[in-house]
Amino acid sequence: MGLYSDLREKLISDYGKLSPQMQKAARYILDHPNEVALRSMRALAAAADVPPSTITRLMGAIGVGTWQEFRDHYQNRLLDQPASYAQRARETQSTEHDANRDEHLLESIARTEIDNIGAAFNPDLMAGMIRACAAIENARHVYIVGRGAAYPAAYQFAYAYRLFRDNGVLVDGHAGAFGDELRGIGRRDLMIAVAAKPYIRDTVRAVDFARSQHCPVIAISDSDVSPIALDAMTKLVVRDTSQSFFQSFTAALSVMQALVALLVARGGQKALQRISAAEEQLAAFDTYFED
Amino acid sequence: MGLYSDLREKLISDYGKLSPQMQKAARYILDHPNEVALRSMRALAAAADVPPSTITRLMGAIGVGTWQEFRDHYQNRLLDQPASYAQRARETQSTEHDANRDEHLLESIARTEIDNIGAAFNPDLMAGMIRACAAIENARHVYIVGRGAAYPAAYQFAYAYRLFRDNGVLVDGHAGAFGDELRGIGRRDLMIAVAAKPYIRDTVRAVDFARSQHCPVIAISDSDVSPIALDAMTKLVVRDTSQSFFQSFTAALSVMQALVALLVARGGQKALQRISAAEEQLAAFDTYFED
DNA sequence: ACTTGTTTGAAACATGTGTTTCAATGACCG
DNA sequence: CGGTCATTGAAACACATGTTTCAAACAAGT
Structure with missing residues (x-):
């Protein structure tokens, strides 16, 4: 402006x-x-x-x-x-020198991250998130898949989700072969898959398997034509622009958290009760530190 | 359209x-x-x-x-x-009340997330991140700790870090008791701990143990006086404001990613070479899906 | 009417743009 | 193995683009 x-x-x-x-x-x-x-x-x-x-x-x-x-x-x-931000970033990078190179990099990262989040919550994507919630609420089981750099986003969702619903399954293959958890997946279930380039084979395979079993897929991905998004029921395409070698999963994580918030808000009193029950159970296990 | x-x-x-x-x-x-x-x-x-x-x-x-x-x-x-934005606004207002409520929540979440990121990259914190990088570069081993909702941020860092350094250890206790990985930790090592309220006992214990062995700690946390930050060498205090029941780890994740970007930028050519070597190794393991 | 200075548009210029052509490559199949 | 066919990238092409040049037109003051 x-x-x-x-x-x-x-x-x-x-x-x-x-x-x-x-x-x-x-x-x-x-x-x-x-x-x-x-x-x-x-x-x-x-x-x-x-x-x-x-x-x-x-x-x-x-x-x-x-x-x-x-x-x-x-x-x-x-x-x-x-574009304007990126351009400004480029300008500052070219003018200034090594003196406070680190600061400039960080500032540029901050701008990019904010852009990514801003782009993630556009009207289209928000509508997609609401549709995704409706699907999640009606699913028998909710399988969450994410490997490599996408694993944090998947884990985040699964962790929060299981605090108020008991039908969430994180497909991570820690105990045995990856995909073991998918046995029995079917049309009444739902898979939430997170992946960005480079796509990890396990994730693509899991999505393909889900589709072959007629299980609908919600894809959180970096492109409308990414291998996990191509035939997905709902696509949530988030930007992962990054100043560094690695793509940023900030927006993906943010979207996952927003999905949880949305589910809880729509779940009303019942969801909140389940959450406090879960918290009590965790407290009973002496999970938390009190000072 | x-x-x-x-x-x-x-x-x-x-x-x-x-x-x-x-x-x-x-x-x-x-x-x-x-x-x-x-x-x-x-x-x-x-x-x-x-x-x-x-x-x-x-x-x-x-x-x-x-x-x-x-x-x-x-x-x-x-x-x-x-025009389409205005149109959409009118549409949502005239249609259902429920959907409208959901969208308001999402918009509010977006604003909060952007604020959190913006706050995370203030000058103080940026200086802290640069100091943290210097410490990381000189450490013998880098132990990364994060449990529960903080696990994604810890995992994210560990995953990216290990692509270009081989002295990173994610303390997650998947194989055996939590904390096993910490054996031998000492003053020449470094611990990066992520935690927000409610603090999970495992994390606090790991930090306390590190300190007892004279290992410096970098704390990514929600308060200057959180149990993991109190005696930390470097504190990176990030906001986790959230519209939902759960706190947001978006800013924490973003800071972790920024740390990685900073380390790579400072590592120069050597870091990039290691990354491509790691990528080649992953490709050799047939990790990635190619289309 | 003559100078002085500005303003104007046509044309020339070098470079950029979208499309087409063509030979080389590689995959598939008998 | 050889033959067919789709796929690919470099080069050639005709045309468009932004800029510069230059001479004509003009205005104003003497």
Whole structure:
């Protein structure tokens, strides 16, 4: 917003000082900002009924070096943030030097993570989460699959879920072969699978097996066409952009937690009672530390 | 929305029938719709790592005559987006009350999560993370402890860490009694502990044991005075505010991921080499699914 | 009317863009 | 093994794009 506003303000304030033809161009740009982002300079010039050179001259007059630069600002306004953030991240990285390289990396990570979360809770995905909840509530068993880097998200859900429902099964193969837990899976059950590139074979196999047994699948993944999402009943596609070599599972974890929150909210009093029963049982096992 | 959705659906449904290179292109387009609207075909092809001709061929394969036509749909989507948001808001208000309540909860969760992340990357904590990295780099062994709801964050770190360092030990007690892995821990080692209220006794005991053996501790926790943070060498206090009954571990996970990114960045070429060696080893074990 | 300076649009330019062509490769099948 | 056919990437292509150049048109002051 800031970048775009700056240029717009400049265009308005300098308007009086511009030559007639430039005013014509400036006026068209002010009235049709989207065209700047999407159409070519020549097309814009034609639409504004000025020769292309006028636009180039206008760029110089308002202190912008090049049309590309000008257009980038208008494009960023149309994007949800990710590009602008990424670009800003790149800018800061190129300008500053090793001195506080670590700080810059961390700041850039923070921005990316926030973007990822923000993108995860878009209307589409929220609708998908609500649909997923309905499916979970009606399932006989809920199998949760996630391997490798996706395991934390799967575990997180399974751990919380089992505090208020006893039909959750974490498929992790700690005791024996992976997939053992899936015996008997069927159309009345549900599988929740988490995976991002590179997809781990076990996870894909588990999903394929579930589908072969007509068990519907909810896929939390990084793409609509990831091997686990392709034929899923419900896809929850989350962004996993990361500054580092590893993809980020923050958004995936967040979505898992939100699913739990949603289930509890919809479960009402009964869910809360089960949770306190579970807590009591854990306390009886002396699980918690009291000070 | 209609036009864009049609093309998107077509891309997804035909995905399986496409050649490998076209799948690569299709996937990139599905994952980065904005780029289609704003960048050139050649730029997109480069980003997707396919030759330009593959994009042209893909257009033919999904029954679109020309790239221009395809891009127009994506451009229109960008322009229509604000309208569709408003429309959706009106829809939800007029339809069911239940769904509306769910969406409000999710929006509220999203805001809270973003706040938690934002708070986690404050200057203080970033400084702490940098100090933590220095300690990790000099440790003989790095023990990672986290139980219950904190386990995902601990696991996440351990999993990524072990891809480029071989001195990481996840203390999880899957094979035998919890804490077995800590035998021999000493002043030259380091323990990373994750815990939030209610503190699980195992975690507290592990931290106490580490301290009794003069092993420094990095505590990722919810309070400066939590039992694991009280005498820690470095405290990374993250917010875990949540709309639901359970606290949120999103910020903790994010911090763990950031630590890894930082370690890799500081590790330079050597760290990257180890990562690719680890990836090769995993590939040799046929861990990953290739399409 | 003549200079001086600005403004304007056509044309030239180098580069970028989308598409087509074509030879090389590889997979499949008799 | 050889033959067929789909798949692939480099190069060539025709055209579009943003910028620069240049001469014509114009305005204003003497």
